Each structure stands twice: as C-alpha cells, then as structure tokens.
Amino acid sequence: MTRHLVAALGLVLWAIPAAAQSEKVTIVRDLDYVAGAEYRGGKDRLDLYIPQGASSAPVILSLHGGALEAGDRRDEGFVGHRFAAAGYVTAVASYRLSPQVSHPAHIQDAAAAFAWVKRNIRQHGGDPDRIIVIGHSAGAYLAMLLATDPRWLAAHQLSPRDIKGVAPVSGFFWVDKPGVAPDRPTYVWGTDRKVWMEASPARYLRADLPPVLILDTDGDEQWRQRQNADFAAALRAAGHTDVTVHKVPGRSHMSVWTGMGDGEDEETSSQILLFARRVLAAKAK
Template identity: 35%
Template sequence: MDIPYYDSINSVPSDYERQMKLVDISFPEDKNKVPVIIWFHGGGLTGGSKELPDALTGKGYCVVGAGYRLSPKVKAAESVYDAAEAVAWVFRNIEKFHGDPERIFVSGHSAGGYLALMSVMDKDLLVKYDLDANDVAGLVPFSGHTITHFTIRQEMGIPGEQPLIDRWAPIYYVRKDTPPILLITGDREKEMLGRYEENAYFYRMMKVNGQNDIDIYELDGYGHNMTLPAFPLLLNFVSEHSSN
C-alpha cells in the first residue's frame, strides 16, 4: 500500500505529490509473470482516491490502483501527466510484484477511463519515459471521456454541454496501431452528457483509421455508475488477450 511512483531522484516532489502519486498493489504471491491491470479511479478529476476494486482482486492477476493529483489543487491536465507516470512506473517495477510487463492492461472508470485512454492514445506521454504506448496489452475504459474532459473544459471557461476536441481529447489521437481496445459505457439514455455517443464516435473513427481490434459495449439499463456489470467484461478481455 502507498508505494510512491514519483521521481524523487531527479526532482524534489511537492508535499501534494508525495500525498497523491501513490499506488496500491494486489498480487498473487504464488504465481509469477501474471497479467497486470492498472486501475484509475473516477471522480471528475476533482475527487476520489486510489482503489483496488474487489471485483478485480483475488482473480490471479496483479492489480494496481493508482492515485493522481486533483483539480483545483493542480490544473486537471496534471492528472493526465500523473497517469502516464504511473503507467511508466508499472512497466519498470511490476516484476517485483509478480506482474508481467508484457501483459499490462490499462483501465478505469469515468475520469479514470479518460486517464486510461489518454495515457495510451497520446503516445508522447510515455515517450518521455522511453516507453512505447503500443506495448500496453490492452485498454478498457469504463464510461471515459473521449472528447476533452469536462473539468479541463471548465477550467477553460467552456460548459460541459459544449464538446471540445483538442490535445486533451483521446479522440484527437485516433490511429490504426493502438493496443486492443474495449469501450464500455452505460445506457445512452441514462449516461452522463453524451458519454455513450462520444465513445461510439471514437469507436467509429478508430475503425475508419484501420483499427479492427476494438469493440464497444453499451450496458442497457445502467447509468454512469455501471462498473458492476462491466468488471466481468474487463476480466474476460484480459483473459482473452493474455493468451494470445
């Protein structure tokens, strides 16, 4: 619990970084080189805390619950940089916790789904750590923004009802050569502002760009808090893509 992923060798982390840039890890002690699930919590980039969902632990996988800094203490974009730094730390350190760095899956709910998307779609974020985002084994965001996150838009004076696609939008980085992706949202009539539709547009534009290893599930009858039925889909995805 509370393992720091910040760089304390080449920089001096702030007190807030020491408080938030931490991970919790659950892993099987009797197995080595198991698939890894990085989980980013939700909360609108303004709240929430790192978590290890019960639905993911005890399944024979290494699960990493990552924390990150929050707005308004920092600009919301700093959460994106923190997410990438956490993913990079996992690549470099997860073997110590019986995880397989060649089978790392990135996931999260809501704001966490957005961070999962950004950390993989914007390849420049991991290039900083001499890593290739395409080395991620799979990407499974739950109800994540594919346009620019509403908290970032709010900081720019843009209301949540006004869509924006800029460099803080995962859909800005659509390309053919991504890891396999599974998009999961709640019912389009019960979700937050157009959340299903923006995921559906991301799905379509990825297909147009030639990425065929992508699927989208809409969980009928469930609203934004759709994690309960989504966790089994994530676990199935990890199992299927770990044996390839």
C-alpha cells in the same frame, strides 16, 4: 460533471465494502511512483493487490474517476480485490487533482504510474510485458489519452505499444465537443480551444493503437453515450481493427463501475476479464 456529483461520488465510494475480502490477496499500499515528489495527500502513490502465489501474472493498472477533481485509490479497493481474485496483479493509482493542478498534470501522473508498474511489477509477481490499463469516467479519459497520445509515455522512454490493451468505462474522448462538461471546467483544461483539442484522445487515432474495449451503460448521460459510440466509429474509421463495444444495461454512470464492489453485478468486470484474457493470453481464474 458538477461539483455536487463529485462530492456524491466520494461518499458513495467510501460506503462500498471491498470485494473478495475472503480471497487470498496481498495488498501493498502507498508505493511512490514519482520518486521524491511527496504530493499532497499521497497523490503520487499506488496500491498493489497481488494474488496468492503470483509469478509472471498478467497486470491491470486502474485509474479512478471523479471529474479530475475528486477520487482516490483508497476509494477503490473493490477494483483491486476483484481483479486480484481473478489472477491479475492490480495496481490502483491516485493522481493529482484540479483545481490544485491543471492539464497536463493528471496525464503526466498516469504516465508516471504506468512507467513505475512497467519497471517494478516483476518483483511483485507481475509480468511487465502483459499490462492493460482500465479506468472509469475521468480515469477512462486518462487511460485512453495514455494509449493514444505518445508524448506522455515517451517522457519515460516508453510508448503506447507497451500498453497491451485499454478498457475505458463510461469515459469521454473529446474535450472540445459540447457535453464534456456542459460546465466545462476551465480549471482543468483552461480556456484555449487548441489545448482542449490537444487534450482529447480522439485526436490521436491510428490503426496501430492497443486493443480497445469501450464500455458504457444506458444510464450514462446522452452526451457521454454519444461520445462512446462516436469514438468507437472513429477508431474503426482510422483503421483500428481490434475495437470491442459493450453497453451494460440497467446501470447508472456510477454503478456501472461500483457494481464491481457490491458482489451482485459482475457484468463490467466480466467483460474486462474476457478482454484481458484475450489480449494478454492470460491463464486467469
């Protein structure tokens, strides 16, 4: 999770063509999910990818990766196109980044984005009672923190129960464990170990969490693979009975996500769609 990796991430994502360009998908861009905020760079905005004729369609909110210091919704059109082509109204959100902000700004933005989707998606053809949250890397961390720590959605009079499923891809779940950043960025979480613990999704596990699909790849760093395996075990130990684990073979930390945009590797998106169809009882294509 170094700055060099983050810079490479941005270059790679900009180079990927949006998938499913031929599909009949309507894109509504730059919707402000924090009214009146006007964050620099439009970080308070999301884009919607809407299937043709959508009416009470299932919904996916996607949060990008980038070590909480890079990335943008505009890098991730391939995600919106992939899932909209499968029948899901898909919201792809930006959020504020470090070092300009620190924790908890990122998760506050993720909660605000979810709240906006919950309250506004019906007018765009989505069903506000059938929303799952997905994310890659740092976005996976945010998706899981949103689904475990109730404080962030409570600020919007919502709760993790409003999330019908969460699918973190190659994420991390303990900020306070060695490895999450071998160079743990103090500009994200500071230097207080108590804050690291409070910022960790693994500290909030219980039996009534939403269904979880944990995806990673054998190309992920060893510390990340350990966290994913340990997190699945910890969820089950907490009494959670709806935990699915899938390891995508032969992919890197990056390509397990960006493979959705190359038109050749569908395993990550296929696993997410299988999960979404089950937990949302969706009639998707």
